[in-house]
Amino acid sequence: MRYSTVALPVLAAATSVVAEALKPGPDGKYTISSSGVKAQFIPYGATLTNLFVKDKNGEDVDVVLGYEDIDYYGNYPPQDFLTTLGINEGANGFATAKDPGHPVYNSIPGRYVNRIGKGKYTIDGKTYTTQLNDGANTLHSGTNNWSYRIWNVTDATEDSITFAVQDKSNSSQGMFGLVNGQVTYSVKGGTWKIKMEATSPEARTPLMLTQHTYFNLDAYKNPDTVKVWNHTLYMPYSKRYLIADDAALPTGEIGTAAPNSINDFASKAGLFLGHAQNDPKFAGNCGAGGACEGYNGYFLIDDAPKDAVVVSLSSPFSGIKAELRTDQLGVVVYSCNWMDGTADLKSTQGTKTNKKVVRSSCVAIEAQDYVDGINHPEWGRVEKQITGPDQTYSWESSWTFGTL
Numbered sequence: 316m317r318y319s320t321v322a323l324p325v326l327a328a329a330t331s332v333v334a335e336a337l338k339p340g341p342d343g344k345y346t347i348s349s350s351g352v353k354a355q356f357i358p359y360g361a362t363l364t365n366l367f368v369k370d371k372n373g374e375d376v377d378v379v380l381g382y383e384d385i386d387y388y389g390n391y392p393p394q395d396f397l398t399t400l401g402i403n404e405g406a407n408g409f410a411t412a413k414d415p416g417h418p419v420y421n422s423i424p425g426r427y428v429n430r431i432g433k434g435k436y437t438i439d440g441k442t443y444t445t446q447l448n449d450g451a452n453t454l455h456s457g458t459n460n461w462s463y464r465i466w467n468v469t470d471a472t473e474d475s476i477t478f479a480v481q482d483k484s485n486s487s488q489g490m491f492g493l494v495n496g497q498v499t500y501s502v503k504g505g506t507w508k509i510k511m512e513a514t515s516p517e518a519r520t521p522l523m524l525t526q527h528t529y530f531n532l533d534a535y536k537n538p539d540t541v542k543v544w545n546h547t548l549y550m551p552y553s554k555r556y557l558i559a560d561d562a563a564l565p566t567g568e569i570g571t572a573a574p575n576s577i578n579d580f581a582s583k584a585g586l587f588l589g590h591a592q593n594d595p596k597f598a599g600n601c602g603a604g605g606a607c608e609g610y611n612g613y614f615l616i617d618d619a620p621k622d623a624v625v626v627s628l629s630s631p632f633s634g635i636k637a638e639l640r641t642d643q644l645g646v647v648v649y650s651c652n653w654m655d656g657t658a659d660l661k662s663t664q665g666t667k668t669n670k671k672v673v674r675s676s677c678v679a680i681e682a683q684d685y686v687d688g689i690n691h692p693e694w695g696r697v698e699k700q701i702t703g704p705d706q707t708y709s710w711e712s713s714w715t716f717g718t719l
Contacts, residue, residue, distance in 0.1 A: 343385045347474050351505035351716060359388045360422030360462040361478035361498050363528065365663065366507065368716040371634025376536075377663035378635060378716075380529040380677055381420050387413045388420070389463060414658070419527045422462040423511070424455035426482055426494050427521040427700070429613075429647060429686045431456075432564050434489070436689045438519050438701060445489035450562050456487040461496070462527070475501035484517065492518030494702075498526075508713040519703035524710050525643075525683040529651065531676060532630035532637065535665040539632075541676045543650060544589025544609075548678075549627040553614040553645070554581040557686060561602040563611050565686050567693060578612070584627070588650065588678065601652060609650035609675055613686045616645050624715075626680055634718045641682040641712040644696075651677040682712045 339345050344355040344364055353367040353375070364385060367375040382388055431453040434445045446457030455462065466478035482494040496513035509526045535541050556578050558568040574582035577591040577600050588609070591597045599605030601612060616625050626639035626646060639646070651674065658672040688696035702708045 345468065345471060345476050347471070347476055347500065347502055349474055349502040349504055349506075352502040352507050354500060354502055354507055356476055356478075356500065357385050357388060358466045358468060358478060359385075360419070360424075360464065361466045361480070362388060362462075363421035363500070363526075364388075365661070366421075366528075367663075368505070368635060368637075369718065371718045376532075376534045376633055376635060377661065378530055378532050378534060378637070379421050380418075380531065380672060381661055382414070383659065383661045389413060389465075416653075416655075416658070417458075417462070418529070418654070418658075419455065419462045421526070421528045423466075423478075423480075423496075423498055423524060424527055425461040425480075425496065425522075425524050426487065426490055426513070427456050427523050427689070428525045428527075428681070428683055429523075430454055430564050431521075432687045432690050436489075436521060438521075443489045443491065446487070452562060452564055453489075456490055459487050466498075469497065470499075474503065475499060490520060492516075492520040494520060494522065496524070505717055506713050506715040509711070511708075511710040513702065513708040514706070515702045515708075516704050519701050521689055521700060522702040522708045523684050523688075523700050524708070525647070525681040526712065527679060527681055528714075529677045529679045530628060530637065531664070531678075532628065532635040533632045534663065535660055535669045535676065537630075537632045538666065538668075541669050541673060542589070543676060543678045544587060544592060545632065546588045546628055546630050546678065547585050548580045548588050548648070549584040549586065550580045550614055550616075550625060550646070551584075552581070552616045552619040552623070552625055554579075555615040555617060557613040557615070557645075559602065559612050559686075561604060563602050563607075565613065565691065567691050569615070578610075578614075580614075601650075603652075607652045609652055610648045610678075611650070611652065613645050613647050613683075615685075616641075616643070628678070628680065629719055631719065636717050636719055638715045638717075639680065639682065639712060640715070643682040643710065643712065644684055645682075647679070647681040647683060647686065649679040649681070650675055651679070682710075 355365040364381045366379040434447045434453045445453040466480045470477040477499040479497040498511045557565040572578040601607035624638040629636040656673040689700045
């Protein structure tokens, strides 16, 4: 995260309406495109619904998860119901998710992503309590986080689109002070760029964001497997990781992955996501009493040169390679353990036999600051995860797509 003290007029006008020239397509999606990327979005959660890139045969492949019916992401509930809650639909952009699992498909959760331990944090000597929606912890600021909100389209061209959200004080339990946020998505050549900024003009508040994208670079078309264990992952600057408890909450300890160990994706290129499947600990590597196989943890990015590729994800089957650059200090890698096989794939994905999103069939790679850093002063990230008046939070990442 970076700070500046420059006021952003567009944030102050977070609820403005985009110029009439821009309209979504008949399918309700806004489309931006370049020579190598076509990306589609909806205002719900500022969500990326489709991301088409070229495979080794020059064919367009939709490499991110999502729903075929955009109404399944979420809709406004009836206004009379909102009124009983004291909520004005237009003011808060409140919406309901039709998918009860709400996996945060390719959207922007916030105002504080990932976990808050025990649902408590302290600012300036005062302790605040947040909604417990992940066992004994808070996940993504609770069940009215930004991925449940209808964002406003404030600007768009053929190759970029900007969404804005106004998060009123305590709209998510325990998150006080108005926050104005925006995200700009743009494409150029084979690169998809994401830039986020936010201000908190009224109070010091927790603020940490990410773009929560789920990938399957084969688009579920590999006849041999729909699992992502055949994808390769290389994170050359990420030998260290946050050790977590059984609920995926960091303990405060920082581990170092030995070469070829479960959490090693730094020692050499070409390691498969499933390279440690034969290790008895792999089946419970991400906790949940041994029920979470694979990965759901935070890897630190150490000493990476500016604009270095910090994550490379690729698939030999499609031949697609995705390279991440980011200004964040680490990434969460989640290998979709909790996908239960009930969600349908989009029509752009799958085969006659592969039609569902099953366990371990995707991977989310989320660039962000240290998970629960607001509660761990030993990491030196507390003040970096709090934004107040006269400060601007910023976040930048890009994915560049090519072939092996």
